[in-house]
Amino acid sequence: MGNNEETLTPPSGDGAGPVARAAALRDVLRQGAEEADREGRLPEKTVLGLTEAGLMRLMTPRRLGGYQGDARTLLEVAIEVGRGCCAAGWITGVVNAGNFVVSLFPERTREEVWSDNPDARxxxxxxxxxxxxxxxxxxxxxxxxxxxxxxxxxxxxxxxxxxxxxxxxxxxxxxxxxxxxxxxxxxxxxxxxxxxxxxxxxxxxxxxxxxxxxxxYLPVLHGETDGLVDPGHAYRNSLTGIFSIGLIGSLVGGADEAFRHVRERAPHRPVAGSSYDSQAASPAFQADLAQAAAKIETARLLALSVTDRIDAHAAAGKNPDLVTRARARMESTHVTQLCREAVDILMTAYGSSAFAESSPLQRIWRDVNVGSRHAGFGMGIPQQVYGSALVGRDPRDISLLV
The missing domain is CATH 2.40.110.10 (Butyryl-CoA Dehydrogenase, subunit A, domain 2)
Structure with missing residues (x-):
């Protein structure tokens, strides 16, 4: 699907790539996260920041003002946005997946959507x-x-x-x-x-x-998009693959933000009911922090491997087989489980004040727990889909989302 971060030209032309732009928004996103949680929608300042940074047009065709980007860039942007606000990272992923689907429509439709507004979502x-x-x-x-x-x-x-x-x-x-x-x-x-x-x-x-x-729907779902899109924008995977990328990115970013919050405060927080003058001095806390760090890094690396496999098939002009596609859904699901487990460990390590309404940790904990139970990741279906493919059966008999 297009090129990597270094070769993408930002639509607004300031020289920074989309991942760097997403990272630069982190403070704005953090400031708006509480309001988003309270109001049930992103604040206008958050939406404006994401839009002006070009982060809502990662999958929009280049000739219509977008990046025409690849799966890895979408993931890395969603992670960065998720570090500031899980909900904003989630929406960034969904909107870009939606724009990708629009890029498969006839030329007349693409012009209708983007000719007057390259930031259309x-x-x-x-x-x-x-x-x-x-x-x-x-x-x-x-x-x-x-x-x-x-x-x-x-x-x-x-x-x-x-x-x-x-x-x-x-x-x-x-x-x-x-x-x-x-x-x-x-x-x-x-x-x-x-x-x-x-x-x-x-x-x-x-x-x-x-x-x-x-x-x-079915040709798009199964990655049978030959002839539908511009050269260089070929996509070789099921829609499930690209749709899940932004979602898992949001959760990895949220888990990593929880880790940062807990780690930075450890030297200044005593361990209640003990002689330790700080959490950082406690071997039990250190073990929890290490375990959470390993889970988050494993989730990030696994998510990157999914995107790199998608991009490699696109570059080679080959559609992945059903085992590869089922594996992507299973691995995306495992990413969400690792993020949830890491955040649970961090909440316990931090202490009961993590659940105070004034703490961002409780919001991240709620977001990761709900997001990781999205239908694409839950109810044991991804495991059945992958297992079915591994024994030579057609996993689409269980779920079309492969």
Missing amino acids: TALVLGRPVTTVENTAGGIVVDGRWGYASGCLHADWMGGLVLADDGSGRPAPHFALMPMGELTVEDDWRFTGMRGTGSNTVVADRVFVPRHRLLP
Whole structure:
């Protein structure tokens, strides 16, 4: 999918690459994280910072003002953003995945989305379509609901699944791309963590979707994108691979931020009920810190290996086999588990004050615990998918998200 960090030209032309720009935003993101958690949406200052840094157009085609970037850059940006705010990192990942899907639509659609606004953002939902579709001249009319629509409060466009005629008279799943201005958002995101993602339900009430804003879902899901995109923007993996990259990046960044917070304060915090004048002097604390550090670094390295494998297939022009794709889902899931385990260790090591509402640790703990239980990572399905592939069965019999 494009090039690496060193060869990407920032759209605003200040000479810094997107990962460096994301790192430079960390203080702004930290300042807005509490408000995001309280209000159920990112603060405008956070959204403006991410947008002005070009971090919402990592996957937008270069000729339309984007980076046309690779999977590793998306991951590293999401990690940096997640260090400042897990919810912001999550939305950055989802929006860029949404923009990547838009880049696969016909040229007319791409022009419609980005010609006047290179920073246009697309929310994307991969859940089952709950819609009614009526065929009409030039397209379809949709009544539908799409839940868990992360980023919908900050998006210009929404990509949701519908069942539409595939040209043979049979219904098949398609992405329907709709302007957010023609949709309504039900404020129903009431979760313990990842509150700032504003992952509400989006509703369409007889919204017309022209034919050029419909894209067959299964070819995109399976990485069969030959001929759909510009040269140099080839993508060789299932959509599940690219979709999960930003999500796991957010969690790695959040876990690393929790580690930084605990480590920096250790020399100045006594160990209650002991003779140690600081946590840093306690062998038990040192052991906990080492264990958490190892889990976070393992998660980061494993996440990077997933992205590098995706980028290597793209560079070679080869689609990975089902075992490789199933492995990516399993390894992404393992990344989330390692992050959750590391944060749990850090909360215990820090002490009960980690759970004070004034502590950023409790927000990170909630965000990582909720984010790591996303449907793409949970309920034992990734393990079944990978195990099925390893014994020569088709893992898509268990889940299409491979």
